[in-house]
Amino acid sequence: xxxxxxxxxxxxxxxxxxxxxxxxxxxxxxxxxxxxxxxxxxxxxxxxxxxxxxxxxxxxxxxxxxxxxxxxxxxxxxxxxxxxxxxxxxxxxxxxxxxxxxxxxxxxxxxxxxxxxxxxxxxxxxxxxxxxxxxxxxxxxxxxxxxxxxxxxxxxxxxxxxxxxxxxxxxxxxxxxxxxxxxxxxxxxxxxxxxxxxxxxxxxxxxxxxxxxxxxxxxxxxxxxxxxxxxxxxxxxxxxxxxxxxxxxxxxxxxxxxxxxxxxxxxxxxxxx
Amino acid sequence: xxxxxxxxxxxxxxxxxxxxxxxxxxxxxxxxxxxxxxxxxxxxxxxxxxxxxxxxxxxxxxxxxxxxxxxxxxxxxxxxxxxxxxxxxxxxxxxxxxxxxxxxxxxxxxxxxxxxxxxxxxxxxxxxxxxxxxxxxxxxxxx
Numbered sequence: 001x002x003x004x005x006x007x008x009x010x011x012x013x014x015x016x017x018x019x020x021x022x023x024x025x026x027x028x029x030x031x032x033x034x035x036x037x038x039x040x041x042x043x044x045x046x047x048x049x050x051x052x053x054x055x056x057x058x059x060x061x062x063x064x065x066x067x068x069x070x071x072x073x074x075x076x077x078x079x080x081x082x083x084x085x086x087x088x089x090x091x092x093x094x095x096x097x098x099x100x101x102x103x104x105x106x107x108x109x110x111x112x113x114x115x116x117x118x119x120x121x122x123x124x125x126x127x128x129x130x131x132x133x134x135x136x137x138x139x140x141x142x143x144x145x146x147x148x149x150x151x152x153x154x155x156x157x158x159x160x161x162x163x164x165x166x167x168x169x170x171x172x173x174x175x176x177x178x179x180x181x182x183x184x185x186x187x188x189x190x191x192x193x194x195x196x197x198x199x200x201x202x203x204x205x206x207x208x209x210x211x212x213x214x215x216x217x218x219x220x221x222x223x224x225x226x227x228x229x230x231x232x233x234x235x236x237x238x239x240x241x242x243x244x245x246x247x248x249x250x251x252x253x254x255x256x257x258x259x260x261x262x263x264x265x266x267x268x269x270x271x272x273x
Numbered sequence: 274x275x276x277x278x279x280x281x282x283x284x285x286x287x288x289x290x291x292x293x294x295x296x297x298x299x300x301x302x303x304x305x306x307x308x309x310x311x312x313x314x315x316x317x318x319x320x321x322x323x324x325x326x327x328x329x330x331x332x333x334x335x336x337x338x339x340x341x342x343x344x345x346x347x348x349x350x351x352x353x354x355x356x357x358x359x360x361x362x363x364x365x366x367x368x369x370x371x372x373x374x375x376x377x378x379x380x381x382x383x384x385x386x387x388x389x390x391x392x393x394x395x396x397x398x399x400x401x402x403x404x405x406x407x408x409x410x411x412x413x414x415x416x
Contacts, residue, residue: 192376199372200365221361224354232342232349239324 041166042145046158049150051083059160060249085152092146116141133182139166160249165270167206168257172197203264208256208271215271300405302337307409314415322414330412336400356398363393 049056054074055063067073074082089100097109109115120132143165151157171179176189189197206217214226230251237244258267274282295301312318322330327345334340341351354362367385374381400406 195376196369196372199375200368201372202365202368218361218365221364222358223362223365224352224358227348227351227353229348229350231347232344235321235325235344235347235349239321 040143040145040163041140042161042163044145044147044149044158044161046149046160047151048153048155048157049082050154051079051152054079057155057157060157060246061160062156065245082150082152085150087152088150090146090148092144113138113142136169136181159252162249162253162255164255167267167269167271168255169266170257170259171266172259172261174262197261203261204267205259206256206267206269207259208254210254210271212251295404300337300403302335302405302407304407305409307331307411310410310412312412312414318412319414322412328414328416332410332412334408335405336397336407337405338401356394356401359397360394363390 045059047056047058053063056066056074057063058066058071061069086102087100088102089098091098091100092111095110095112097111099106099108116138117134120134120137124132169181171182172189172194173179176191176194178185178187178189201219203219206215206220208215212228212230214228216223216226230247233244233247236242254271256271258269260266312322318330322328322344325344325347329345330349331343332340333343338354339351340354342349
């Protein structure tokens with residue numbers, strides 16, 4: 001029997017077997033798919049205060065840390081009122097607002113769409129900030145879960161909890177002026193930065209921060225996902241002497257922002273992990 | 274069959290067989306030896322490397338889509354990429370570089386080579402999808 005045909009048959013058999021093996025999907029770790037829940041804008045703020053020393057701690061930051069960043073100090077009248085309370089809680093969830101003082105329910109207000117519309121018209125009538133963008137206001141408040149707790153205590157407050165599904169809309173006007181949700185914040189880009197961004201044809205950015213994980217899109221194009229580790233950030237903090245302090249509240253939070261430059265349309269979508 | 278063709282075919286079959294085994298195993302990352310790199314006092318990297326007392330920093334490139342910086346077994350920062358996000362980064366970097374030259378008006382605007390860009394993308398895609406390596410650089414701070 002001729003050896004060559006046997007050899008070719010063997011070769012074809014091997015290629016066939018390998019072909020079958022290769023079309024199989026390689027073994028991969030399959031991530032557990034997280035339960036899909038409605039995106040919510042969750043903000044939980046814990047504040048502890050001591051009327052004796054007239055100091056307060058907010059969101060896990062000590063009185064000293066707050067003083068360093070220029071947090072306001074309360075007047076004596078405010079301290080007198082706070083001295084009468086042991087605790088107070090404001091909860092906005094679903095369609096109602098609950099207020100508790102000293103663990104007793106004080107009042108409940110409706111927080112459905114018609115109630116919010118009354119609030120928008122009141123704000124438009126009495127506060128000179130320009131007309132409220134109802135669509136944006138509803139994007140923020142429709143699925144809000146807000147809890148603000150005041151406690152008379154000398155201990156450090158609980159870390160801030162922020163999980164915002166709605167993108168914060170930022171806009172840079174053609175003159176470089178920066179607005180947040182349509183409100184000018186008194187900051188602007190330098191003409192050089194603006195010229196650089198314009199020349200590079202950067203129209204919009206979308207940034208999502210999710211407990212240390214950063215997703216960034218430029219003009220809708222996704223860039224590599226970066227992860228910052230809280231422990232590891234200490235290395236950078238020490239190396240550059242940044243004195244970043246306790247970053248636990250930031251690393252426990254998730255939020256995102258969309259930045260539109262010039263005439264570009266606002267960035268849409270959400271930051272859902 | 275001439276000897277040359279037979280040797281070529283056998284080599285091809287061996288390569289195919291080895292890759293088949295590699296593929297069937299899930300294309301594991303092949304670790305390459307770590308490259309040591311020493312930094313001296315006064316160099317910009319020195320203060321970063323010595324900041325946590327470990328006096329070393331490790332940069333790991335995993336061609337399956339991960340770049341990680343670790344210091345004393347503690348992850349500092351990591352980047353996850355795909356050929357697409359890598360291409361987007363190159364695109365943005367290139368545009369910013371050209372924009373910087375235009376704005377500063379000093380020097381000629383660099384012309385990009387489509388061939389070089391395609392070659393880079395092909396290499397990234399090849400080492401991401403076909404054969405995966407892990408390359409580490411261990412930066413050690415000298416006293």
